[in-house]
Amino acid sequence: MAKRNAFYAQSGGVTAVINATACGLIETARRHRDEINTVFAGNNGILGALHEELIDTSQESQSTVAALRYTPAGAFGSARYKLKGLQENRAEYKRLLEVFEAHDIAYFFYNGGGDSQDTAHKVSQLGVTLGYPITCIGIPKTVDNDLPGTDSCPGFGSVAKYVAVSTREAGLDVASMAKTSTKVFVLEVMGRHAGWIAAASGLARELPGEPPHIILLPEIAFDRERFLGAVEQSVREHGYCVVVTSEGTRNADGSFLSDQGGKDAFGHTQLGGVAPVLARLINDQLGYKYHYAIADYLQRAARHIASRTDVEQAYAVGQAAVELALAGKNAVMPTIVRLSDDPYRWQVGEARLADVANVERTLPAEYITEDGLHITPECERYLRPLIAGEDYPPYENGLPRYARLRRFIVDKKLPPFEAQ
Amino acid sequence: MAKRNAFYAQSGGVTAVINATACGLIETARRHRDEINTVFAGNNGILGALHEELIDTSQESQSTVAALRYTPAGAFGSARYKLKGLQENRAEYKRLLEVFEAHDIAYFFYNGGGDSQDTAHKVSQLGVTLGYPITCIGIPKTVDNDLPGTDSCPGFGSVAKYVAVSTREAGLDVASMAKTSTKVFVLEVMGRHAGWIAAASGLARELPGEPPHIILLPEIAFDRERFLGAVEQSVREHGYCVVVTSEGTRNADGSFLSDQGGKDAFGHTQLGGVAPVLARLINDQLGYKYHYAIADYLQRAARHIASRTDVEQAYAVGQAAVELALAGKNAVMPTIVRLSDDPYRWQVGEARLADVANVERTLPAEYITEDGLHITPECERYLRPLIAGEDYPPYENGLPRYARLRRFIVDKKLPPFEAQ
Numbered sequence: 001m002a003k004r005n006a007f008y009a010q011s012g013g014v015t016a017v018i019n020a021t022a023c024g025l026i027e028t029a030r031r032h033r034d035e036i037n038t039v040f041a042g043n044n045g046i047l048g049a050l051h052e053e054l055i056d057t058s059q060e061s062q063s064t065v066a067a068l069r070y071t072p073a074g075a076f077g078s079a080r081y082k083l084k085g086l087q088e089n090r091a092e093y094k095r096l097l098e099v100f101e102a103h104d105i106a107y108f109f110y111n112g113g114g115d116s117q118d119t120a121h122k123v124s125q126l127g128v129t130l131g132y133p134i135t136c137i138g139i140p141k142t143v144d145n146d147l148p149g150t151d152s153c154p155g156f157g158s159v160a161k162y163v164a165v166s167t168r169e170a171g172l173d174v175a176s177m178a179k180t181s182t183k184v185f186v187l188e189v190m191g192r193h194a195g196w197i198a199a200a201s202g203l204a205r206e207l208p209g210e211p212p213h214i215i216l217l218p219e220i221a222f223d224r225e226r227f228l229g230a231v232e233q234s235v236r237e238h239g240y241c242v243v244v245t246s247e248g249t250r251n252a253d254g255s256f257l258s259d260q261g262g263k264d265a266f267g268h269t270q271l272g273g274v275a276p277v278l279a280r281l282i283n284d285q286l287g288y289k290y291h292y293a294i295a296d297y298l299q300r301a302a303r304h305i306a307s308r309t310d311v312e313q314a315y316a317v318g319q320a321a322v323e324l325a326l327a328g329k330n331a332v333m334p335t336i337v338r339l340s341d342d343p344y345r346w347q348v349g350e351a352r353l354a355d356v357a358n359v360e361r362t363l364p365a366e367y368i369t370e371d372g373l374h375i376t377p378e379c380e381r382y383l384r385p386l387i388a389g390e391d392y393p394p395y396e397n398g399l400p401r402y403a404r405l406r407r408f409i410v411d412k413k414l415p416p417f418e419a420q
Numbered sequence: 421m422a423k424r425n426a427f428y429a430q431s432g433g434v435t436a437v438i439n440a441t442a443c444g445l446i447e448t449a450r451r452h453r454d455e456i457n458t459v460f461a462g463n464n465g466i467l468g469a470l471h472e473e474l475i476d477t478s479q480e481s482q483s484t485v486a487a488l489r490y491t492p493a494g495a496f497g498s499a500r501y502k503l504k505g506l507q508e509n510r511a512e513y514k515r516l517l518e519v520f521e522a523h524d525i526a527y528f529f530y531n532g533g534g535d536s537q538d539t540a541h542k543v544s545q546l547g548v549t550l551g552y553p554i555t556c557i558g559i560p561k562t563v564d565n566d567l568p569g570t571d572s573c574p575g576f577g578s579v580a581k582y583v584a585v586s587t588r589e590a591g592l593d594v595a596s597m598a599k600t601s602t603k604v605f606v607l608e609v610m611g612r613h614a615g616w617i618a619a620a621s622g623l624a625r626e627l628p629g630e631p632p633h634i635i636l637l638p639e640i641a642f643d644r645e646r647f648l649g650a651v652e653q654s655v656r657e658h659g660y661c662v663v664v665t666s667e668g669t670r671n672a673d674g675s676f677l678s679d680q681g682g683k684d685a686f687g688h689t690q691l692g693g694v695a696p697v698l699a700r701l702i703n704d705q706l707g708y709k710y711h712y713a714i715a716d717y718l719q720r721a722a723r724h725i726a727s728r729t730d731v732e733q734a735y736a737v738g739q740a741a742v743e744l745a746l747a748g749k750n751a752v753m754p755t756i757v758r759l760s761d762d763p764y765r766w767q768v769g770e771a772r773l774a775d776v777a778n779v780e781r782t783l784p785a786e787y788i789t790e791d792g793l794h795i796t797p798e799c800e801r802y803l804r805p806l807i808a809g810e811d812y813p814p815y816e817n818g819l820p821r822y823a824r825l826r827r828f829i830v831d832k833k834l835p836p837f838e839a840q
Contacts, residue, residue, distance in 0.1 A: 173721040
């Protein structure tokens with residue numbers, strides 16, 4: 001087989017471990033130099049392919065590539081950029097293939113969520129149609145844990161661990177001050193359509209009565225009276241209440257709680273933040289002193305408290321992507337297959353891109369308690385192994401020492417791309 | 421000397437390391453069983469003394485006490501409760517002394533911020549007046565780092581490390597997505613009157629142009645045009661902008677930025693959160709897509725990323741408190757004395773409570789850059805050693821295993837206390 005090049009791109013919201021996937025992919029490709037010449041990474045994801053900005057990863061030292069394993073966020077830049085449908089914008093797909101051809105790229109690795117798997121799938125199909133067949137491998141990545149066909153998604157375990165640890169720690173804080181200070185603490189976490197991240201906070205509870213006392217999920221319509229009743233009961237029984245809410249908590253009519261239509265001092269519609277909405281509701285209806293935190297990017301960037309399981313799986317899918325490609329597979333995605341819960345054992349499997357593209361996996365009903373306000377033991381059994389193990393980055397001067405890349409961009413061979 | 425008992429109370433907002441101080445104090449007292457009989461801890465701080473709810477720490481095993489070293493928040497409960505002045509409410513001070521006398525308490529250790537040092541000082545004075553002389557030792561604790569007389573305050577180093585690490589991590593996240601997504605990220609941290617915590621975010625920057633690009637401090641009046649200009653310049657030069665703001669950022673007239681007088685959907689005055697105010701201002705004036713995080717209690721409870729220096733100093737002041745008391749000192753507070761910056765060397769000193777009570781130490785002018793939007797190398801030199809070293813708690817099932825106390829409360833000997 002002639003030596004050909006590979007293209008790798010990071011897509012969508014970044015995670016604490018997407019670079020561990022890049023590390024697995026690049027290190028594995030380097031072990032197959034007889035088959036893969038150079039791995040080019042897209043500068044800012046798929047935009048790097050469209051605009052022919054290809055980062056030559058062979059310019060990065062072995063130690064820099066190794067450091068990607070413990071470096072959060074997207075080292076090559078990621079992009080929130082969804083290619084349009086083939087009918088609407090065939091030109092973008094065609095351009096991708098032109099760039100791939102110009103740089104002798106035979107392998108396309110796309111590291112992202114559902115949208116990205118869809119894109120990878122389309123590129124694979126169109127390659128055949130346009131006479132430039134290319135091996136397309138999707139690689140799972142999402143903190144939202146909402147990809148089907150895989151037991152878990154690399155990126156989720158680490159944000160889950162961050163949220164569970166933070167809930168336990170902040171819970172101790174609130175408990176120790178509740179007598180004279182804050183009675184209700186609300187932590188807002190990510191998850192617009194699926195409640196996996198909020199659910200993970202439930203792992204912080206070891207004994208009955210421990211935080212979190214209430215978990216709000218997008219899967220369950222917000223019931224104002226039930227919620228307020230549960231808050232009041234928790235304060236009465238335990239002296240305080242810790243609430244963890246998904247950003248996507250919704251009313252029965254499907255509208256987001258965070259979209260309250262209030263106006264700020266500038267007369268603008270109040271944007272974002274379900275935590276302050278809940279906190280004010282509690283204060284208004286029950287009169288309790290409250291505090292709230294919005295973890296936002298801190299949660300998905302928190303490599304310092306990454307799950308070792310997650311790091312290992314993120315690396316493994318990067319490695320498997322190359323191995324699948326070299327084994328002649330196409331339009332597939334490596335997956336995590338769970339073999340047993342306790343002891344937790346897993347292996348890498350594969351799914352067809354056609355089956356995972358654009359499908360969202362939400363929390364199953366049996367993972368949510370009857371009252372809709374907490375997780376079941378079954379859910380804990382599923383989640384527990386995903387946050388297991390620590391994998392600390394190296395520190396220097398009190399701070400994690402993360403990889404610094406050269407990001408050397410190769411010479412362009414094509415005219416600029418004009419978006420349609 | 422006859423064996424007498426000691427009383428220890430945690431006061432005000434808790435920290436990631438105040439229990440390390442409790443650990444140092446109790447372990448040291450246990451090594452002096454010939455002089456100190458039992459250490460009683462106040463259940464919920466000073467309220468435990470007023471209401472005669474004394475936790476018998478001798479009921480806690482050696483390993484539980486040792487675990488306090490790595491357990492965040494206030495294991496015995498803390499209280500936001502400021503005793504009134506001697507003129508207004510002599511009854512409270514009198515009650516304290518009655519409880520101390522009933523339980524043969526000769527040593528009063530009060531672990532808190534400026535208010536607590538003031539209380540400890542008053543108790544010491546009144547004890548003499550009322551004929552029940554008691555040894556009063558204040559022990560420094562505050563994430564705000566605003567106590568005078570000590571080079572740093574136990575609790576600060578860990579929140580500083582959390583904020584610096586989080587800024588570095590979230591900064592990488594924003595950088596990697598800025599091309600197509602969020603351009604400006606605002607992180608709100610604690611510090612209502614002093615900007616030490618926000619200043620610590622500046623340690624995340626290693627090379628010019630790295631986050632944070634702007635730091636807002638309560639010490640510097642917010643200048644809208646200058647701020648917007650700096651945001652715009654950062655986005656132009658680096659493609660994005662990371663802002664870290666103290667919760668106490670103020671306008672030139674002294675009003676808090678977070679107090680914008682806006683109304684929410686319930687018609688209530690909009691409460692708290694300087695981050696959303698800044699984010700909306702940026703969006704309104706510059707049109708950039710933004711995100712914001714509010715770390716709130718997460719930052720001060722984050723024992724998982726505590727500074728080893730901070731943990732060691734927190735333990736040391738607990739130990740020193742007992743040693744000072746047994747050396748016959750009274751109305752003093754152990755302090756941290758810096759001997760050199762690099763290599764960082766420190767020792768425990770002491771200050772008179774009269775000198776530290778009710779004095780706030782803010783960021784000196786020479787720690788803030790000319791434009792008021794960042795910290796100087798001198799400030800970095802001061803802060804750097806305080807976040808040095810890691811001190812991870814033990815983990816079990818993916819989560820930190822923190823101490824669980826029995827909190828055994830001894831029998832009461834006095835009638836209930838009726839607040840005046």
